[in-house]
Amino acid sequence: MKPPVQIEGLSKRYGGLTAVQDLDLTVRAGEVYGFLGPNGAGKTTTLRMLLGLIRPTSGQVRVFGARPGEPGHLRSVGALIEGPAFYPYLSGRDNLRLLARYAGTGAHRVPVVLDLVDLTDRAGDRYAAYSLGMKQRLGVAAALLKDPRLLILDEPTNGLDPAGMADMRALIRRLGAGGCTVLLSSHLLGEVQQICDRVGVISKGRLVAESSVAELRGTAALRVVAEPVDRAASVARALFGDDRVRVVDGALELAVPPERASAVNAALVDAGVAVSELRLRERDLEDVFLELTSGGLTHVA
Numbered sequence: 001m002k003p004p005v006q007i008e009g010l011s012k013r014y015g016g017l018t019a020v021q022d023l024d025l026t027v028r029a030g031e032v033y034g035f036l037g038p039n040g041a042g043k044t045t046t047l048r049m050l051l052g053l054i055r056p057t058s059g060q061v062r063v064f065g066a067r068p069g070e071p072g073h074l075r076s077v078g079a080l081i082e083g084p085a086f087y088p089y090l091s092g093r094d095n096l097r098l099l100a101r102y103a104g105t106g107a108h109r110v111p112v113v114l115d116l117v118d119l120t121d122r123a124g125d126r127y128a129a130y131s132l133g134m135k136q137r138l139g140v141a142a143a144l145l146k147d148p149r150l151l152i153l154d155e156p157t158n159g160l161d162p163a164g165m166a167d168m169r170a171l172i173r174r175l176g177a178g179g180c181t182v183l184l185s186s187h188l189l190g191e192v193q194q195i196c197d198r199v200g201v202i203s204k205g206r207l208v209a210e211s212s213v214a215e216l217r218g219t220a221a222l223r224v225v226a227e228p229v230d231r232a233a234s235v236a237r238a239l240f241g242d243d244r245v246r247v248v249d250g251a252l253e254l255a256v257p258p259e260r261a262s263a264v265n266a267a268l269v270d271a272g273v274a275v276s277e278l279r280l281r282e283r284d285l286e287d288v289f290l291e292l293t294s295g296g297l298t299h300v301a
């Protein structure tokens, strides 16, 4: 089967500004994929190109093998990109019935999707009376009307309070467990960490890492306290390259797998460097994210 999402060499320029640059990314069937990056990184632009709402400057997107404009491109896709437009004085249920009629999906899905997003009890209330979290869940319900195989959500928890966020996370997990492939964007690391199988990190329009959350966290660093630190740093750079070596608080941080520790130690001692400490530095995911998105370390194998 063709992957739900395949993005190759995708770029988008707005005048002098490059919003997305040479992006490659694949979302596999059945996974919940988190597209993670700070504000302005190019997430929405990418999702809009995927849906055919804007044209790429170069590169390609395919959804289940079909490019925008080709038959069936969005047949199996539900998306919540911009806040959906609902009628404030209609109930949630009536809003969905209307959308189902426009979309030609038939009203039979309305109770199903209301149940999926846990809004059945409040379905008769006016949309205007909904909390932000309920509005957002109704948006997801609308995206689910045509029973999509791929659901695309742009910042689904944006603006929600902690309870609303938790509800939305639970909903996305349920959908993923039910076999729906989900691609969601977020600038919140904690969020993708809790619900995603894999994460692609985007910074300034470029994909800087793609892996499972566990792997991302597993990009541990070796911390080496050594004297003189300058000589230690040049030995390490000669071994691993400049981008894997940093000096932090007077100690070396090496973005290399832990099993390289003895090789590091031997090379430093050979070079006449005194090593007083060499240990694995546990890396907080927040640190990893900051390093990845601030032009520091890139992908650490």
Ligand SMILES: Nc1ncnc2c1ncn2[C@@H]1O[C@H](COP(=O)(O)OP(=O)(O)OP(=O)(O)O)[C@@H](O)[C@H]1O
Pocket: 014, 017, 018, 019, 037, 038, 039, 040, 041, 042, 043, 044, 045, 046, 155, 187
């Ligand atoms: N229509 C447009 N014209 C000009 N520049 C644009 C346009 N749309 C987006 N941009 C710029 O492209 C860059 C990426 O924007 P984008 O909205 O894709 O980022 P994002 O990762 O979704 O961030 P956010 O979470 O803030 O929405 C930004 O610098 C933005 O200002």
